[in-house]
Amino acid sequence: MNPKRQIHEAGHKRKFLVVIDETPECDRALYYASRRAARTGSGVVMLGILELEGVAQQWFGVGDLMRAEATEAMQERLDHFAARAKRVSGLEAEPVIREGSRAEAILSLIAEDRDIAVLVLASGTGSEGPGPLVTLLAGPASARFPVPVTIVPGALSDEELDALA
Numbered sequence: 001m002n003p004k005r006q007i008h009e010a011g012h013k014r015k016f017l018v019v020i021d022e023t024p025e026c027d028r029a030l031y032y033a034s035r036r037a038a039r040t041g042s043g044v045v046m047l048g049i050l051e052l053e054g055v056a057q058q059w060f061g062v063g064d065l066m067r068a069e070a071t072e073a074m075q076e077r078l079d080h081f082a083a084r085a086k087r088v089s090g091l092e093a094e095p096v097i098r099e100g101s102r103a104e105a106i107l108s109l110i111a112e113d114r115d116i117a118v119l120v121l122a123s124g125t126g127s128e129g130p131g132p133l134v135t136l137l138a139g140p141a142s143a144r145f146p147v148p149v150t151i152v153p154g155a156l157s158d159e160e161l162d163a164l165a
Contacts, residue, residue, distance in 0.1 A: 005147070006114040014042040014117040015094075017147075019049065019106065020074075020081050025131050025154035028122035028161070030081050031088055032152045035165035036120075038089035045094045045116060046081055048074040049105045071097060088158075102136055103144075110146055119145065122152040 007014040016033035020026055030046065037044045050070050078095040085093040098105040110116050124131035130138070134151055152161065 003111060003114055003146070005117055007117050012115050014040065015045050015113065015115045016042060017045045017047060017106070017110065017116045017119045018081075018093075019102070019119075019121065019133055020046045020078055021049070021133070023124065023131055023133075025122035025124050025152075027081075027084070028152050028154050028156065029120045030085060030093075031158060032122070032150075032161045032165055033118075033120040034085040034089035034091055034093065035162055038091055039165055042117075043094065043115070044085055044089075044091055045096060045109070045113065046078055046085070047106065047109055048078050048095070048097045049102050050074060050097065050099045051101065052099055067099075102133065107144060107146075117147055119147055119149045120152060121149060122154045125154040 006012040016037050018026065018030045018033045020030070030044070033044050036042070050067070052067060052070060074097050075095070078097070082093045082095060085091055096109060098109060100108075106119065110119070121133050121137065122131070123134050131154070137145070137149060156164075
C-alpha cells in the first residue's frame with residue numbers, strides 16, 4: 001500500500017519531482033515543474049540518480065573513488081539546475097542524490113517524502129524515441145507509481161511551457 005500524501009495537511013505543501021540526468025529533455029521537465037510550482041505555491045525536488053553497478057566490487061578503494069567522483073559530478077549538475085530553477089521561478093529547488101536503479105530510486109524517494117505529489121518528465125525529441133525515463137515508466141513500473149506522472153513534450157519552448165504551467 002502506498003503511504004498517504006500529506007500535501008493538504010498543515011505545514012506541508014505539494015512538491016513536483018524532476019529527475020536530473022544527462023538527457024537534454026530534463027531541462028524541459030525542470031522548467032515546467034519550476035514554473036508550475038511557482039504558480040501554485042508548491043516546491044520542486046530534483047533527484048540525481050547514480051547508477052553505479054559493479055562499483056562495490058572494485059579493489060583497494062577504487063570503488064570509493066569512483067563513487068565520490070560520480071557524486072561530485074552529480075552535485076555540480078544539480079547545482080546548475082537549481083540555479084536554473086531559481087532564475088525561472090524564484091524557487092529554491094531541493095537537491096537529492098540517490099544510488100541504484102532509476103525506478104527504485106524514484107519510488108523510494110516518493111515513499112519517503114509524502115509531499116511529492118507529481119513526477120514531471122519530458123519526452124525526448126530525437127529519433128531514439130521518448131527518452132529513457134519515459135520509456136521506463138511507460139512499462140510495468142508505471143503500475144507501481146503512487147503519484148501522477150506528467151510528461152512534458154520536449155520540443156516546447158519556454159514561452160509555450162509558460163502558457164501551460
